[in-house]
Amino acid sequence: MNDVQCYHVEWLVCSDQSRSDVTLQLRDGLVISIEPGRTADAIELGPVAMVEGLVNVHTHLEFSGLKEPIPTTGRFTDWIRNVVKYRRENPELTSAAISAGIEESWQSGTTIVGEIATVGWSAADYAKADFKGTIFQEVLGLSPERIQQQTKLAGSRLTGKSIYSRGISPHAPYSTHLDLVRQSVEISLRTNCPLAMHLAETKPEIELLGAGTGEFREMLIDFGIWSGTQFQTPLKPMDYLEVLAKAPRSLIIHGNYLDDTELKFLASQPQMTLVYCPRTHAAFGHSKHPWRRLMELGGQVAVGTDSRASNPDLSLFAELQFLAARHPDLSQRDLLQIGSRNGRLALGFEPHSGTRIPADFTLIRLADSARRSPYPELFDPANRVFGTMVNGRWVWLAPDLANQS
Ligand SMILES: [Zn+2]
Structure with a gap:
């Protein structure tokens, strides 16, 4: 069994739910818990939205x-x-x-x-x-x-x-x-x-x-x-x-x-x-x-x-x-x-819904204007992709995040 990974993000956005200021725990390619706020062991990903991939x-x-x-x-x-x-x-x-x-x-x-x-x-x-x-x-x-x-x-x-x-x-x-x-x-x-x-x-x-x-x-x-x-x-x-x-x-x-x-x-x-x-x-x-x-x-x-x-x-x-x-x-x-x-x-892939959330995510760095919205403006022209996670593994991370994670 793989280790648990914990990340704190400003937003978690899936098609059927969006939450702000949360810590995600991931294991074996799945999200195993979503907690409010930042837990002590969480890696801080900054002003980003972790979005259904x-x-x-x-x-x-x-x-x-x-x-x-x-x-x-x-x-x-x-x-x-x-x-x-x-x-x-x-x-x-x-x-x-x-x-x-x-x-x-x-x-x-x-x-x-x-x-x-x-x-x-x-x-x-x-x-x-x-x-x-x-x-x-x-x-x-x-x-x-x-x-x-x-x-x-x-x-x-x-x-x-x-x-x-x-x-x-x-x-x-x-x-x-x-x-x-x-x-x-x-x-x-x-x-x-x-x-x-x-x-x-x-x-x-x-x-x-x-x-x-x-x-x-x-x-x-x-x-x-x-x-x-x-x-x-x-x-x-x-x-x-x-x-x-x-x-x-x-x-x-x-x-x-x-x-x-x-x-x-x-x-x-x-x-x-x-x-x-x-x-x-x-x-x-x-x-x-x-x-x-x-x-x-x-x-x-x-x-x-x-x-x-x-x-x-x-x-x-x-x-x-x-x-x-x-x-x-x-x-x-x-x-x-x-x-x-x-x-x-x-x-034919399983969607992110209910309690079973596959850990396939796109990390989007939010521009200030996008962050002010009650639901972040994910596709604001000033936003950019900051990372890509497939099956719980980062397949790509922006260079400034790569050292942290
Ligand atoms: Zn074609």
Whole structure:
């Protein structure tokens, strides 16, 4: 059994409770007591909020080596072509990029990651002590042969022991036949794993599904994977939602162009979560995102950074600051819920609730203005991440705190 650790903090903030001036006792990755005031053996962490750990439900760590995003201002398929080109030209960078991405996630306060892994990765890439997250094996293909091969791949990635949990990611409607999505759902039902799929991301995707035309058709022809028989029957994102709804849990990535009928359907499915990537959404200049509409309807929303191919960094904290600045009417509690609790639930991790509190925390140094609020303004632009704790261990601490703890 591990030793007990004690910390005094100005605030403890979880989605279902917030308390000021408390000492936490931690042992074996759990909070075992919360006492008012400071106990004699407590380490003083200063003017900070110890916050239910942030969860980045959607990223692709293989692109973490990019210094700046791939330009997002042209046609969407130009961006995809450049992403594919980068991956082809840099296959040897994958392991180092994953490692750098995990470090960057920790340094920006993220405790749990929803990661999409494609090819060329190994379990060793994620074998860092204290890495916590779900690795979704990406599958994609439009031809019957490819569907068979990718179904096998997904099945093989879900067996064996690992320290992280696993899932499957049918990539997107323009790259992944609906039959492969159905096969992925079958596997998820057999293995009780979650699914994640990019859906309704762009207007050209909606056009391809509805009419079989547009820039995606051109791209598929150029890639040599257009058979002429695909996309003959008009489809809508709803056709994919209905299939994904059968999985034990599914994450709908982006959903930028879901219509109101589709949002109402999502809201009626508590096992489904819409993943909003705010700064990536803004970088592509999409129409207004429907996340608030889904919240009004009672649906689940969680937040992701997407990758460094479309975002300048992997900071979930920065995503929440971005949202706080643009949605001042939304409470800090609601923002924390979509940035933490909803992500834990979507990925299948135990939430911080009731008496059992997992010791996954983001330590936020509060600016004076943020401290004056009865509930601290967690995502004030002057606040910064000061530490990240996963399973009761500090995976990162700001240098001035590291010596103390
Ligand atoms: Zn993505």
